[in-house]
Amino acid sequence: MLWPSTPKLRPLLAFLSFLILLLSPSTLAITHSPPVSYKNTLIPQRADPHISKHTDGYYYFTATVPAYDSIIIRRSPTIQGLSSAPETTIWRRKSSGIGSNQVWAPELHYIDGKWYIYVALGVANEWRIRAFVLEGVGANPQTATWTEKGLVNTDWDTFSLDAHHFQVNGTRYLVWAQQEPTRTDENSSLLLAKLLNPWTIQRPATVISRPLLSWERVGYKVNEGPATLQKNGNIFLTYSASATDSHYCMGLLTASADANLLDPASWSKSPSPVFQSNSLTQQYGPGHNSFTVSEDGLSDVLVFHDRGYPNITGDPLNDPNRRTRVQKVYWKVDGTPDLGIPVPDGVTPVRLRSSFASAPEAYVRYYTGTFPSGAATLADTLFRVVTPGLAGGNTVSLESASRPGMYLRRSGTQVRFDAGSGSSSASFKSEASWMRKEGLADAAKGVSFEAAGATGQYLRLTASEGGLVVAAVGGDSTQKGQATFYLD
DSSP: OOGGGOGGGHHHHHHHHHHHHHHOHHHHHOOOOOOOOOEEOSBTTOEEEEEEEOTTSOEEEEEEOTTSOEEEEEEESSTGGGGTSOEEEEEEOOSSSEEEEEEEEEEEEEETTEEEEEEEEEETTSOOOEEEEEEEESSSTTTSEEEEEEEOOOSSOSOEEEEEEEEETTEEEEEEEEOOTTOTTSSBEEEEEEEEETTEEOSSOEEEEOOOSGGGOSSSOBEEEEEEEEETTEEEEEEEESOSSTTOEEEEEEEETTSOTTSGGGOEEOSSOSBOOBTTTTBEEEEEEEEEEOTTSOSEEEEEEEESOSOOSSOGGGOOOOEEEEEEOEEOTTSOEEOOOOOOSEEOOBOEEEOOTTOTTOBOOOOSSSSOOSOOOSGGGOEEEESSOTTOTTEEEEEESSSTTEEEEEETTEEEEEEGGGOOOHHHHHHTOEEEEEOSSOTTTOEEEEETTSTTEEEEEOSTTOOEEEEEOOSOHHHHHHTOEEEO
Protein backbone atom coordinates (compact mmCIF):
# COMPACT_ATOMS: atom_id res chain seq x y z
CA MET A 1 0.00 0.00 0.00
CA LEU A 2 1.42 3.36 -1.08
CA TRP A 3 -1.02 5.87 0.35
CA PRO A 4 0.34 5.97 3.95
CA SER A 5 3.63 7.30 2.68
CA THR A 6 2.01 10.17 0.77
CA PRO A 7 3.59 13.29 2.30
CA LYS A 8 0.37 15.33 2.31
CA LEU A 9 -1.48 12.65 4.26
CA ARG A 10 1.12 12.14 6.95
CA PRO A 11 -0.07 14.96 9.26
CA LEU A 12 -3.67 13.77 8.95
CA LEU A 13 -2.69 10.16 9.63
CA ALA A 14 -0.65 11.21 12.63
CA PHE A 15 -3.64 13.09 14.01
CA LEU A 16 -5.97 10.15 13.38
CA SER A 17 -3.54 7.77 15.09
CA PHE A 18 -3.41 10.08 18.09
CA LEU A 19 -7.21 10.31 18.14
CA ILE A 20 -7.59 6.51 18.01
CA LEU A 21 -5.14 6.16 20.90
CA LEU A 22 -6.96 8.84 22.86
CA LEU A 23 -10.35 7.22 22.41
CA SER A 24 -9.33 3.57 22.70
CA PRO A 25 -11.17 1.62 25.47
CA SER A 26 -7.91 0.68 27.18
CA THR A 27 -6.88 4.33 27.42
CA LEU A 28 -10.27 5.38 28.75
CA ALA A 29 -10.09 2.71 31.46
CA ILE A 30 -6.77 3.92 32.84
CA THR A 31 -7.16 5.57 36.24
CA HIS A 32 -4.40 7.78 37.60
CA SER A 33 -4.37 9.47 40.97
CA PRO A 34 -1.82 11.16 43.21
CA PRO A 35 0.29 8.94 45.47
CA VAL A 36 -0.69 8.20 49.03
CA SER A 37 1.78 8.40 51.87
CA TYR A 38 1.32 6.13 54.86
CA LYS A 39 3.78 4.41 57.14
CA ASN A 40 3.44 0.68 57.73
CA THR A 41 2.79 -1.04 60.02
CA LEU A 42 -0.25 1.14 60.72
CA ILE A 43 -1.44 -0.64 63.88
CA PRO A 44 0.28 -3.64 65.51
CA GLN A 45 -1.66 -6.62 66.89
CA ARG A 46 -4.91 -5.78 65.15
CA ALA A 47 -6.21 -8.43 62.75
CA ASP A 48 -9.17 -8.46 60.32
CA PRO A 49 -9.03 -4.65 60.03
CA HIS A 50 -11.94 -2.60 58.80
CA ILE A 51 -11.54 1.11 58.00
CA SER A 52 -14.34 3.27 56.62
CA LYS A 53 -14.60 6.98 55.95
CA HIS A 54 -17.82 8.51 57.19
CA THR A 55 -19.65 11.62 56.00
CA ASP A 56 -18.39 13.50 59.07
CA GLY A 57 -14.89 13.37 57.56
CA TYR A 58 -13.53 10.87 60.08
CA TYR A 59 -12.03 7.46 59.43
CA TYR A 60 -13.37 4.75 61.72
CA PHE A 61 -11.35 1.64 62.52
CA THR A 62 -12.29 -1.64 64.14
CA ALA A 63 -10.53 -5.01 64.17
CA THR A 64 -9.99 -8.27 66.02
CA VAL A 65 -7.95 -7.90 69.21
CA PRO A 66 -5.55 -10.71 70.23
CA ALA A 67 -7.55 -11.67 73.32
CA TYR A 68 -10.70 -12.15 71.19
CA ASP A 69 -12.69 -10.58 74.02
CA SER A 70 -13.96 -7.16 72.89
CA ILE A 71 -14.96 -4.80 70.09
CA ILE A 72 -12.90 -1.63 69.77
CA ILE A 73 -13.25 1.51 67.66
CA ARG A 74 -10.75 4.24 66.79
CA ARG A 75 -11.37 7.38 64.80
CA SER A 76 -9.16 9.97 63.14
CA PRO A 77 -9.41 12.60 60.38
CA THR A 78 -6.56 10.77 58.59
CA ILE A 79 -5.71 7.14 57.97
CA GLN A 80 -2.23 7.54 59.45
CA GLY A 81 -3.75 9.17 62.50
CA LEU A 82 -5.52 5.92 63.34
CA SER A 83 -2.15 4.52 64.40
CA SER A 84 -2.13 6.68 67.53
CA ALA A 85 -5.84 7.46 67.93
CA PRO A 86 -7.47 6.63 71.28
CA GLU A 87 -9.25 3.28 71.29
CA THR A 88 -12.71 2.88 72.77
CA THR A 89 -14.14 -0.48 73.81
CA ILE A 90 -17.85 -0.51 72.95
CA TRP A 91 -18.64 -4.16 73.72
CA ARG A 92 -17.06 -6.91 75.85
CA ARG A 93 -17.26 -10.69 75.92
CA LYS A 94 -20.12 -12.08 78.01
CA SER A 95 -19.90 -14.54 80.87
CA SER A 96 -22.11 -17.12 79.17
CA GLY A 97 -24.14 -17.84 76.05
CA ILE A 98 -23.66 -16.24 72.65
CA GLY A 99 -20.68 -13.93 72.85
CA SER A 100 -18.96 -15.72 75.72
CA ASN A 101 -16.03 -16.90 73.61
CA GLN A 102 -14.49 -15.75 70.32
CA VAL A 103 -15.11 -12.14 69.24
CA TRP A 104 -13.89 -12.04 65.66
CA ALA A 105 -13.68 -9.67 62.73
CA PRO A 106 -16.04 -6.78 63.51
CA GLU A 107 -17.12 -4.52 60.64
CA LEU A 108 -18.64 -1.08 61.19
CA HIS A 109 -21.27 0.29 58.78
CA TYR A 110 -23.60 3.29 58.78
CA ILE A 111 -27.02 2.30 57.43
CA ASP A 112 -30.12 4.51 57.32
CA GLY A 113 -28.95 6.82 60.09
CA LYS A 114 -27.70 4.18 62.52
CA TRP A 115 -24.42 2.36 63.11
CA TYR A 116 -24.20 -1.40 62.73
CA ILE A 117 -21.43 -3.80 63.65
CA TYR A 118 -21.31 -7.24 62.08
CA VAL A 119 -19.18 -9.54 64.20
CA ALA A 120 -18.61 -13.28 64.68
CA LEU A 121 -19.29 -14.47 68.23
CA GLY A 122 -18.53 -17.80 69.90
CA VAL A 123 -19.89 -19.72 72.87
CA ALA A 124 -17.72 -20.72 75.83
CA ASN A 125 -16.56 -24.35 75.85
CA GLU A 126 -18.05 -24.96 72.38
CA TRP A 127 -16.92 -24.60 68.79
CA ARG A 128 -20.00 -22.58 67.90
CA ILE A 129 -19.33 -19.38 65.97
CA ARG A 130 -22.10 -17.38 64.29
CA ALA A 131 -22.57 -13.95 62.69
CA PHE A 132 -24.10 -11.38 65.05
CA VAL A 133 -25.31 -7.78 64.69
CA LEU A 134 -25.10 -4.77 67.03
CA GLU A 135 -26.95 -1.48 66.45
CA GLY A 136 -25.66 1.90 67.59
CA VAL A 137 -27.55 5.18 67.89
CA GLY A 138 -25.54 8.40 67.96
CA ALA A 139 -23.39 10.61 65.76
CA ASN A 140 -20.12 9.03 66.90
CA PRO A 141 -19.98 5.23 67.18
CA GLN A 142 -17.48 5.52 70.03
CA THR A 143 -20.12 7.23 72.19
CA ALA A 144 -23.24 5.72 70.62
CA THR A 145 -25.77 3.66 72.58
CA TRP A 146 -25.36 0.06 71.43
CA THR A 147 -27.99 -2.67 71.53
CA GLU A 148 -27.87 -6.27 70.36
CA LYS A 149 -30.00 -7.18 67.35
CA GLY A 150 -28.99 -10.83 67.56
CA LEU A 151 -27.80 -13.54 65.21
CA VAL A 152 -28.07 -13.37 61.45
CA ASN A 153 -30.45 -16.25 60.79
CA THR A 154 -29.16 -18.04 57.71
CA ASP A 155 -30.34 -21.17 55.90
CA TRP A 156 -28.30 -23.44 58.18
CA ASP A 157 -27.24 -23.47 61.81
CA THR A 158 -23.56 -24.00 61.01
CA PHE A 159 -20.20 -22.27 61.51
CA SER A 160 -20.53 -18.75 60.03
CA LEU A 161 -18.56 -15.54 60.26
CA ASP A 162 -17.18 -12.46 58.44
CA ALA A 163 -20.46 -10.81 57.43
CA HIS A 164 -19.93 -7.88 55.06
CA HIS A 165 -22.55 -5.34 53.97
CA PHE A 166 -22.59 -3.56 50.60
CA GLN A 167 -25.11 -1.79 48.39
CA VAL A 168 -25.52 -1.95 44.60
CA ASN A 169 -28.04 0.04 42.58
CA GLY A 170 -30.11 0.78 45.69
CA THR A 171 -30.21 -2.84 46.91
CA ARG A 172 -28.45 -3.86 50.10
CA TYR A 173 -26.66 -7.20 50.32
CA LEU A 174 -24.91 -9.27 52.95
CA VAL A 175 -22.09 -11.65 52.04
CA TRP A 176 -20.50 -13.95 54.60
CA ALA A 177 -18.56 -17.18 55.12
CA GLN A 178 -20.33 -20.34 56.25
CA GLN A 179 -19.85 -24.09 56.29
CA GLU A 180 -22.29 -25.88 54.02
CA PRO A 181 -23.84 -28.85 55.85
CA THR A 182 -23.40 -31.08 52.79
CA ARG A 183 -19.70 -30.20 52.49
CA THR A 184 -18.35 -31.05 55.92
CA ASP A 185 -14.86 -31.67 54.53
CA GLU A 186 -14.64 -27.93 53.77
CA ASN A 187 -14.50 -25.12 56.31
CA SER A 188 -16.40 -22.32 54.64
CA SER A 189 -17.92 -21.06 51.40
CA LEU A 190 -19.12 -17.55 50.53
CA LEU A 191 -22.86 -16.90 50.63
CA LEU A 192 -24.82 -13.90 49.43
CA ALA A 193 -28.32 -12.63 50.18
CA LYS A 194 -30.37 -9.47 49.97
CA LEU A 195 -31.02 -7.67 53.24
CA LEU A 196 -34.56 -7.06 54.45
CA ASN A 197 -33.09 -4.94 57.24
CA PRO A 198 -29.52 -4.69 58.58
CA TRP A 199 -29.84 -7.89 60.64
CA THR A 200 -32.25 -9.95 58.53
CA ILE A 201 -31.49 -11.59 55.20
CA GLN A 202 -33.92 -12.66 52.51
CA ARG A 203 -33.66 -16.43 52.36
CA PRO A 204 -32.57 -18.63 50.72
CA ALA A 205 -29.01 -17.39 50.28
CA THR A 206 -26.81 -18.09 47.24
CA VAL A 207 -23.42 -19.78 47.38
CA ILE A 208 -21.17 -17.70 45.12
CA SER A 209 -17.77 -19.29 45.87
CA ARG A 210 -16.37 -22.50 47.31
CA PRO A 211 -12.72 -23.39 48.15
CA LEU A 212 -12.14 -25.60 45.12
CA LEU A 213 -8.72 -24.38 43.93
CA SER A 214 -5.49 -25.76 45.37
CA TRP A 215 -4.38 -22.42 46.86
CA GLU A 216 -7.71 -22.15 48.72
CA ARG A 217 -7.18 -25.48 50.50
CA VAL A 218 -3.78 -25.28 52.23
CA GLY A 219 -4.11 -26.18 55.90
CA TYR A 220 -7.84 -25.46 55.81
CA LYS A 221 -10.35 -25.35 52.94
CA VAL A 222 -11.50 -21.80 53.28
CA ASN A 223 -13.24 -18.92 51.53
CA GLU A 224 -13.79 -16.13 54.09
CA GLY A 225 -13.30 -12.44 54.85
CA PRO A 226 -15.21 -10.97 51.88
CA ALA A 227 -14.85 -7.27 51.00
CA THR A 228 -16.17 -5.30 48.04
CA LEU A 229 -14.88 -2.53 45.81
CA GLN A 230 -17.10 -1.02 43.13
CA LYS A 231 -15.66 0.66 40.05
CA ASN A 232 -15.91 0.75 36.26
CA GLY A 233 -19.37 -0.82 36.33
CA ASN A 234 -18.22 -3.90 38.22
CA ILE A 235 -18.30 -5.38 41.70
CA PHE A 236 -14.90 -6.66 42.79
CA LEU A 237 -15.19 -8.98 45.77
CA THR A 238 -11.96 -10.00 47.47
CA TYR A 239 -11.85 -12.88 49.92
CA SER A 240 -9.26 -14.82 51.92
CA ALA A 241 -8.31 -18.46 51.55
CA SER A 242 -6.39 -21.28 53.29
CA ALA A 243 -5.01 -21.36 56.84
CA THR A 244 -4.24 -18.12 58.68
CA ASP A 245 -0.48 -18.67 58.55
CA SER A 246 1.88 -17.74 55.68
CA HIS A 247 -0.40 -19.63 53.26
CA TYR A 248 -3.23 -17.13 53.86
CA CYS A 249 -3.88 -15.22 50.65
CA MET A 250 -6.56 -13.33 48.78
CA GLY A 251 -8.70 -14.25 45.80
CA LEU A 252 -11.02 -12.16 43.64
CA LEU A 253 -14.58 -12.56 42.37
CA THR A 254 -15.93 -10.18 39.73
CA ALA A 255 -19.49 -9.42 38.64
CA SER A 256 -21.14 -6.71 36.58
CA ALA A 257 -23.02 -4.20 38.71
CA ASP A 258 -26.01 -4.73 36.40
CA ALA A 259 -26.01 -8.52 36.73
CA ASN A 260 -28.23 -10.63 38.94
CA LEU A 261 -25.79 -10.94 41.82
CA LEU A 262 -27.78 -13.80 43.33
CA ASP A 263 -27.03 -15.92 40.30
CA PRO A 264 -23.71 -17.73 40.92
CA ALA A 265 -23.04 -17.60 37.17
CA SER A 266 -22.77 -13.80 37.44
CA TRP A 267 -19.51 -14.17 39.37
CA SER A 268 -16.17 -15.11 37.84
CA LYS A 269 -13.23 -16.21 40.00
CA SER A 270 -9.60 -15.34 39.35
CA PRO A 271 -7.68 -18.60 38.90
CA SER A 272 -4.73 -17.46 41.02
CA PRO A 273 -4.34 -15.44 44.23
CA VAL A 274 -4.37 -11.68 43.70
CA PHE A 275 -2.44 -10.96 46.92
CA GLN A 276 -0.13 -13.32 48.79
CA SER A 277 3.01 -13.71 50.91
CA ASN A 278 6.20 -12.15 49.61
CA SER A 279 9.55 -13.22 51.04
CA LEU A 280 11.42 -10.29 49.44
CA THR A 281 9.30 -7.70 51.22
CA GLN A 282 9.05 -9.95 54.32
CA GLN A 283 5.27 -9.86 54.46
CA TYR A 284 3.48 -13.13 55.17
CA GLY A 285 -0.13 -14.28 55.16
CA PRO A 286 -1.84 -11.11 53.91
CA GLY A 287 -5.60 -11.25 54.05
CA HIS A 288 -8.97 -10.44 55.59
CA ASN A 289 -9.02 -7.04 54.00
CA SER A 290 -11.31 -4.08 53.61
CA PHE A 291 -11.20 -1.06 51.32
CA THR A 292 -11.33 2.63 52.05
CA VAL A 293 -10.52 5.84 50.20
CA SER A 294 -7.60 8.27 50.55
CA GLU A 295 -7.98 11.62 52.26
CA ASP A 296 -8.30 13.46 48.92
CA GLY A 297 -10.90 10.95 47.74
CA LEU A 298 -8.90 10.13 44.61
CA SER A 299 -7.32 6.78 45.48
CA ASP A 300 -8.69 3.46 46.68
CA VAL A 301 -6.80 2.07 49.65
CA LEU A 302 -6.36 -1.59 50.56
CA VAL A 303 -6.54 -2.38 54.28
CA PHE A 304 -5.34 -5.82 55.41
CA HIS A 305 -3.42 -7.74 58.03
CA ASP A 306 -0.30 -9.86 57.78
CA ARG A 307 2.75 -10.90 59.80
CA GLY A 308 6.41 -10.03 59.48
CA TYR A 309 7.61 -13.65 59.72
CA PRO A 310 6.57 -16.91 58.06
CA ASN A 311 7.01 -19.52 60.77
CA ILE A 312 4.54 -19.91 63.63
CA THR A 313 4.65 -22.35 66.52
CA GLY A 314 1.29 -23.91 67.29
CA ASP A 315 -2.11 -22.70 66.11
CA PRO A 316 -1.75 -19.47 64.07
CA LEU A 317 -4.87 -18.12 65.79
CA ASN A 318 -2.91 -18.07 69.05
CA ASP A 319 -0.18 -15.90 67.54
CA PRO A 320 -1.02 -12.27 68.42
CA ASN A 321 1.11 -10.48 65.83
CA ARG A 322 -1.19 -10.03 62.88
CA ARG A 323 -1.01 -6.30 62.23
CA THR A 324 -2.97 -3.72 60.22
CA ARG A 325 -1.40 -2.36 57.04
CA VAL A 326 -2.51 -0.09 54.21
CA GLN A 327 -1.41 0.57 50.64
CA LYS A 328 -2.76 2.04 47.43
CA VAL A 329 -4.90 0.07 44.99
CA TYR A 330 -3.80 0.49 41.36
CA TRP A 331 -5.93 -0.16 38.29
CA LYS A 332 -5.11 -2.07 35.13
CA VAL A 333 -5.91 -0.79 31.65
CA ASP A 334 -8.85 -3.21 31.50
CA GLY A 335 -10.45 -1.51 34.50
CA THR A 336 -9.72 -4.26 37.04
CA PRO A 337 -7.81 -3.75 40.31
CA ASP A 338 -4.13 -4.62 40.64
CA LEU A 339 -3.18 -5.18 44.27
CA GLY A 340 0.44 -5.99 43.47
CA ILE A 341 2.40 -7.26 46.46
CA PRO A 342 2.30 -6.45 50.18
CA VAL A 343 4.83 -3.62 50.24
CA PRO A 344 7.76 -3.45 52.69
CA ASP A 345 7.68 -1.81 56.09
CA GLY A 346 8.00 1.95 56.10
CA VAL A 347 6.58 4.65 53.86
CA THR A 348 4.31 3.45 51.08
CA PRO A 349 5.88 3.52 47.60
CA VAL A 350 4.92 5.40 44.43
CA ARG A 351 5.04 4.81 40.69
CA LEU A 352 6.99 7.17 38.41
CA ARG A 353 5.00 7.56 35.20
CA SER A 354 6.63 9.13 32.17
CA SER A 355 5.23 12.44 30.91
CA PHE A 356 6.71 11.72 27.46
CA ALA A 357 3.80 11.92 25.02
CA SER A 358 4.88 8.90 22.97
CA ALA A 359 5.04 6.70 26.07
CA PRO A 360 2.04 7.73 28.21
CA GLU A 361 1.92 4.47 30.15
CA ALA A 362 5.65 3.88 30.63
CA TYR A 363 6.94 3.67 34.19
CA VAL A 364 10.33 3.56 35.79
CA ARG A 365 10.81 -0.12 36.59
CA TYR A 366 13.29 -2.36 38.34
CA TYR A 367 15.41 -4.46 35.99
CA THR A 368 18.75 -6.20 35.81
CA GLY A 369 21.39 -5.63 33.15
CA THR A 370 21.48 -2.57 30.93
CA PHE A 371 17.94 -2.67 29.57
CA PRO A 372 14.62 -4.14 30.75
CA SER A 373 13.00 -7.09 29.05
CA GLY A 374 9.54 -8.59 29.21
CA ALA A 375 6.38 -7.05 30.60
CA ALA A 376 6.69 -5.11 33.83
CA THR A 377 4.61 -6.12 36.84
CA LEU A 378 3.07 -3.52 39.11
CA ALA A 379 5.47 -4.61 41.86
CA ASP A 380 8.53 -3.75 39.76
CA THR A 381 7.23 -0.23 39.09
CA LEU A 382 6.91 0.64 42.78
CA PHE A 383 9.63 2.73 44.45
CA ARG A 384 10.13 4.32 47.82
CA VAL A 385 11.30 7.91 47.58
CA VAL A 386 13.80 7.85 50.46
CA THR A 387 14.27 11.26 52.09
CA PRO A 388 16.98 12.25 52.77
CA GLY A 389 18.79 10.21 50.14
CA LEU A 390 21.87 8.10 50.78
CA ALA A 391 24.05 11.16 50.18
CA GLY A 392 22.14 13.12 52.80
CA GLY A 393 21.26 16.78 52.64
CA ASN A 394 18.47 17.69 50.24
CA THR A 395 18.85 14.54 48.14
CA VAL A 396 16.46 11.65 47.66
CA SER A 397 17.12 8.03 46.70
CA LEU A 398 14.84 5.69 44.76
CA GLU A 399 14.58 2.27 46.39
CA SER A 400 12.80 -0.63 44.72
CA ALA A 401 9.74 -1.70 46.71
CA SER A 402 9.72 -5.18 45.19
CA ARG A 403 13.38 -5.69 46.10
CA PRO A 404 14.05 -3.66 49.24
CA GLY A 405 17.62 -2.44 49.54
CA MET A 406 18.12 -2.12 45.78
CA TYR A 407 18.66 1.49 44.70
CA LEU A 408 18.50 3.20 41.33
CA ARG A 409 22.10 4.24 40.67
CA ARG A 410 23.79 6.07 37.80
CA SER A 411 26.83 4.47 36.22
CA GLY A 412 28.18 6.97 33.72
CA THR A 413 25.27 7.59 31.38
CA GLN A 414 23.67 4.25 32.22
CA VAL A 415 21.42 3.23 35.10
CA ARG A 416 21.67 0.12 37.22
CA PHE A 417 20.10 -1.20 40.41
CA ASP A 418 22.53 -2.04 43.20
CA ALA A 419 22.28 -3.06 46.84
CA GLY A 420 22.83 -0.11 49.12
CA SER A 421 23.76 -2.30 52.06
CA GLY A 422 26.78 -3.62 50.17
CA SER A 423 28.60 -0.31 50.00
CA SER A 424 29.10 2.60 52.35
CA SER A 425 31.39 4.47 49.99
CA ALA A 426 30.78 8.13 49.32
CA SER A 427 30.78 7.48 45.58
CA PHE A 428 28.02 4.87 45.84
CA LYS A 429 25.91 7.14 48.01
CA SER A 430 26.35 9.99 45.55
CA GLU A 431 25.56 7.85 42.51
CA ALA A 432 22.41 6.52 44.17
CA SER A 433 21.15 9.98 45.15
CA TRP A 434 19.20 12.60 43.24
CA MET A 435 18.01 16.15 43.58
CA ARG A 436 14.25 16.31 43.24
CA LYS A 437 13.26 19.19 40.95
CA GLU A 438 10.14 20.64 39.40
CA GLY A 439 9.23 18.76 36.25
CA LEU A 440 11.19 20.12 33.30
CA ALA A 441 8.21 19.52 30.99
CA ASP A 442 5.51 20.24 33.58
CA ALA A 443 6.62 22.34 36.53
CA ALA A 444 3.17 22.36 38.11
CA LYS A 445 2.52 18.62 38.29
CA GLY A 446 5.66 16.78 37.23
CA VAL A 447 8.94 16.00 38.92
CA SER A 448 12.46 15.55 37.56
CA PHE A 449 15.52 13.95 39.15
CA GLU A 450 18.91 15.56 38.70
CA ALA A 451 21.92 13.39 39.52
CA ALA A 452 23.56 14.41 42.79
CA GLY A 453 27.05 15.74 42.10
CA ALA A 454 26.40 15.95 38.35
CA THR A 455 24.67 19.23 37.64
CA GLY A 456 22.51 19.20 34.53
CA GLN A 457 22.43 15.39 34.25
CA TYR A 458 18.88 14.06 34.59
CA LEU A 459 17.24 10.68 34.86
CA ARG A 460 15.49 10.05 31.54
CA LEU A 461 13.10 7.31 30.44
CA THR A 462 13.89 6.90 26.78
CA ALA A 463 11.39 4.31 25.58
CA SER A 464 8.06 2.78 26.44
CA GLU A 465 9.93 -0.45 27.32
CA GLY A 466 11.38 1.35 30.32
CA GLY A 467 15.01 2.00 29.37
CA LEU A 468 16.72 4.56 31.62
CA VAL A 469 19.71 6.80 31.04
CA VAL A 470 21.31 9.74 32.81
CA ALA A 471 21.97 12.55 30.38
CA ALA A 472 21.87 16.29 29.85
CA VAL A 473 18.59 17.89 28.86
CA GLY A 474 18.54 20.68 26.32
CA GLY A 475 15.67 22.86 25.20
CA ASP A 476 14.23 19.98 23.22
CA SER A 477 10.68 19.11 24.35
CA THR A 478 11.33 15.40 23.83
CA GLN A 479 14.28 15.40 26.22
CA LYS A 480 12.32 17.41 28.78
CA GLY A 481 9.44 14.95 28.50
CA GLN A 482 11.78 12.00 28.97
CA ALA A 483 13.14 13.62 32.14
CA THR A 484 9.73 14.44 33.66
CA PHE A 485 7.60 12.04 35.69
CA TYR A 486 4.25 12.02 37.40
CA LEU A 487 4.04 10.29 40.77
CA ASP A 488 1.08 7.88 41.02
